[in-house]
Amino acid sequence: MDPFLGRGLFLGMPPLFTIFFLFILGLIIFSIIQSAKNYHKNATSPILTQHARLVAKRTEVRHYTHHTSDNNINGSSITYYYATFETDAGQRFELTLSGKEFGLLSDGDVGELTYQGEWFKAFKREMY
Incomplete structure (x- = not known):
């Protein structure tokens, strides 16, 4: 056996x-x-700073539903914020931002973008 x-x-x-x-x-x-x-x-990845222009902003909302033991349905959602930047060389890339950073940016902003890999670090807008 x-x-x-x-x-x-x-x-x-x-x-x-x-x-x-x-x-x-x-x-x-x-x-x-x-x-x-x-x-x-x-x-x-190295931390890079490049002159860039904000081309577009977008949000993505993900909804989650939770079923409780007493047959109630609870829902929640998470919002993700993204910004697409274009460098002077024409390279475009999208970075994830916090809601606060997202709210401070406007399409067409030009300035110095600091990022590391796919991580947004900072954006210093040029004053006209």
């Missing part, structure tokens, strides 16, 4: 559940690794 028979992690669970569980676990691990790689890439 197999000494490990009856001691398995997924004992008594249907094989489909085991496959589904392992798939979800794999997705979570993959997501964590991708996030860590992206963070490392940005953290090791």
